[in-house]
Amino acid sequence: MKRRIVGLKCIKCGTEYPISKLFNGCPSCRTDKFVSNLIVTYDYEAISSEISKDLFLKRPKELGVWRYKELLPVENEKHMITLGEGNTQLIRAKNLEKKLHLRNLYIKNESTNPTWSYKDRLCSIAISKGLEFGAKVATVSTTGNHGASTAAYAAVAGMDAVIFAHPLISETMFSFMRAYGAKVVPVSTEEGRLFLMNKCVNELGWYPTGTFSRPMPTGNPYGTQGHKTIAYEVIEQLNFNVPDYVIVPTANGEGLYGIWAGFNDYYRLGFIDRVPRMVAAETEMGPLANALKKGINYVEKVSAKESIALSIAGNISSYQALRAIRDSDGLAQPVSDSEIVNAIYLLARYEGIFPEAASAASLATTIRLIEDGKVERDAVIVTVITSAGLKDTRPLSWKTPPPIEPQWENFTSFLKQYYNYTII
Numbered sequence: 001m002k003r004r005i006v007g008l009k010c011i012k013c014g015t016e017y018p019i020s021k022l023f024n025g026c027p028s029c030r031t032d033k034f035v036s037n038l039i040v041t042y043d044y045e046a047i048s049s050e051i052s053k054d055l056f057l058k059r060p061k062e063l064g065v066w067r068y069k070e071l072l073p074v075e076n077e078k079h080m081i082t083l084g085e086g087n088t089q090l091i092r093a094k095n096l097e098k099k100l101h102l103r104n105l106y107i108k109n110e111s112t113n114p115t116w117s118y119k120d121r122l123c124s125i126a127i128s129k130g131l132e133f134g135a136k137v138a139t140v141s142t143t144g145n146h147g148a149s150t151a152a153y154a155a156v157a158g159m160d161a162v163i164f165a166h167p168l169i170s171e172t173m174f175s176f177m178r179a180y181g182a183k184v185v186p187v188s189t190e191e192g193r194l195f196l197m198n199k200c201v202n203e204l205g206w207y208p209t210g211t212f213s214r215p216m217p218t219g220n221p222y223g224t225q226g227h228k229t230i231a232y233e234v235i236e237q238l239n240f241n242v243p244d245y246v247i248v249p250t251a252n253g254e255g256l257y258g259i260w261a262g263f264n265d266y267y268r269l270g271f272i273d274r275v276p277r278m279v280a281a282e283t284e285m286g287p288l289a290n291a292l293k294k295g296i297n298y299v300e301k302v303s304a305k306e307s308i309a310l311s312i313a314g315n316i317s318s319y320q321a322l323r324a325i326r327d328s329d330g331l332a333q334p335v336s337d338s339e340i341v342n343a344i345y346l347l348a349r350y351e352g353i354f355p356e357a358a359s360a361a362s363l364a365t366t367i368r369l370i371e372d373g374k375v376e377r378d379a380v381i382v383t384v385i386t387s388a389g390l391k392d393t394r395p396l397s398w399k400t401p402p403p404i405e406p407q408w409e410n411f412t413s414f415l416k417q418y419y420n421y422t423i424i
C-alpha cells in the first residue's frame with residue numbers, strides 16, 4: 001500500500017519537507033518580516049481508494065475527530081487520543097433568521113466540545129502526533145482555550161503540560177487548566193511568552209501545540225489539520241451541499257485555514273463541486289483586514305488595542321489565514337466590543353447558546369457584512385461559535401445584586417427596579 005501521509009509543504013514557495021518537528025514555518029522563504037506556513041500533504045489517490053462518504057457517515061461519533069482518520073496526519077492507531085471531540089451540532093438558527101431577516105443562517109456550535117472550545121479538534125491531533133514524536137512535555141502560549149485543551153489532552157496522553165498564559169485570563173480559566181494538572185505560568189507580555197516558549201522548544205525539546213514564531217505566527221501544522229473536520233461535518237450536515245460563507249473568529253488563523261483545507265479535501269475527493277468563501281471575524285485591530293486593504297502579501301503588526309474578545313485579540317495573524325481568505329475570494333471584517341456584546345445576547349436569547357465573546361464575533365461580523373451589503377441576505381451562512389461563555393463572564397459585567405428580604409412588595413419592586421419588569 002502507498003503511503004497516505006506524504007510530508008510537509010510550504011504554501012508559499014512549495015518546498016517539501018519530510019514529516020518532522022518543524023514548528024517554525026518554512027525555513028526556505030522566511031525573511032525578516034515574513035514566515036510562511038507548512039501544511040501536511042497526502043496522497044489523495046491512495047486515500048480515495050480506501051474511503052467513501054458513507055464510510056465516514058457510518059462510523060460512530062465516539063471516535064471523535066478520528067472518524068476521519070484517513071485524512072489526518074497520525075499514522076498509528078495506538079497514538080490516536082480522543083476525548084470525544086467534534087461531531088458538534090449544526091443548528092439552523094430559525095429565530096435569528098427572523099430577527100435579522102436572513103434566509104439560511106446556521107450555527108456550528110463548537111462550545112459543546114470536551115473542553116468547550118474548538119481547540120479540542122486541534123489538540124486531539126497535535127497531542128496524538130506528539131505521542132508519535134515521543135514527546136514528554138507539551139507547551140503552548142495561550143489566552144486560555146488552547147491551554148485548557150492542551151492540558152486535557154496531555155493529561156490523557158500521559159504528558160506534562162506547561163502553559164504560558166496571558167496575564168488577563170479569568171480565574172475560571174486558571175482553575176480549569178490547573179484541574180487537568182497543567183503548570184500554568186502567567187507572563188506579562190506576549191513577546192515574553194513567546195521568548196520563553198521558544199527556549200523550551202528549542203533547548204529542552206518540549207512539544208509545542210501552538211505558535212511561538214515571529215514575525216508571523218505559524219503554529220503546529222499537524223494540529224491545524226484537526227480543524228478540517230469542521231468542514232467535513234458541515235458538509236455532511238448540509239447533505240453534501242456547500243455553504244456560501246463560513247465565518248470564523250480569527251486570531252492566528254489556524255481555525256480559518258484548517259476549515260478551508262477541509263473543504264478543499266472534500267472538493268479534491270469529489271464529494272463537493274465547489275468551495276465556500278472564508279470570512280475572518282476580527283476585533284477592531286483587524287490585522288487581516290489591514291493586509292487585505294493594503295494589498296500586501298504578508299501580515300504586518302497593527303497597533304494594539306484592548307478588546308473583550310481575548311481569544312482573538314491579536315494584532316498579527318498568519319500567512320495561511322491570508323491565503324484562506326484570498327484563495328476563497330473571502331473577507332476579513334473587524335467588529336467592535338459593543339457589536340460583540342450585542343451578538344452574545346442575540347445568540348443566548350434567540351438560540352439558547354451562551355458564547356465566549358470571541359465566538360460571538362462571528363455573528364457580529366455576519367450582521368455587519370449583511371448591513372454593509374457585502375453578504376447577501378439569502379446566502380447560506382455558517383457562523384462558527386468557537387467556545388462557551390461560562391469561561392469568562394467579565395464581558396457581560398453583571399454583578400449579582402444583594403438578596404432581597406422575602407416580602408411580596410420587595411419582590412415586585414425588585415423586578416420593577418432591577419429589570420423594569422411588571423407582573424401581569
Ligand SMILES: *Cc1c(COP(=O)(O)O)cnc(C)c1O
Nearest residue numbers: 145250251252253254255386387
Ligand atoms: C483560539 C481561538 C480562536 C482563534 O483561533 P485561531 O486559530 O488562532 O485563529 C477563536 N475563538 C476561540 C474561542 C479561540 O479559543
Ligand SMILES: [Zn+2]
Nearest residue numbers: 010013026029
Ligand atoms: Zn517556503
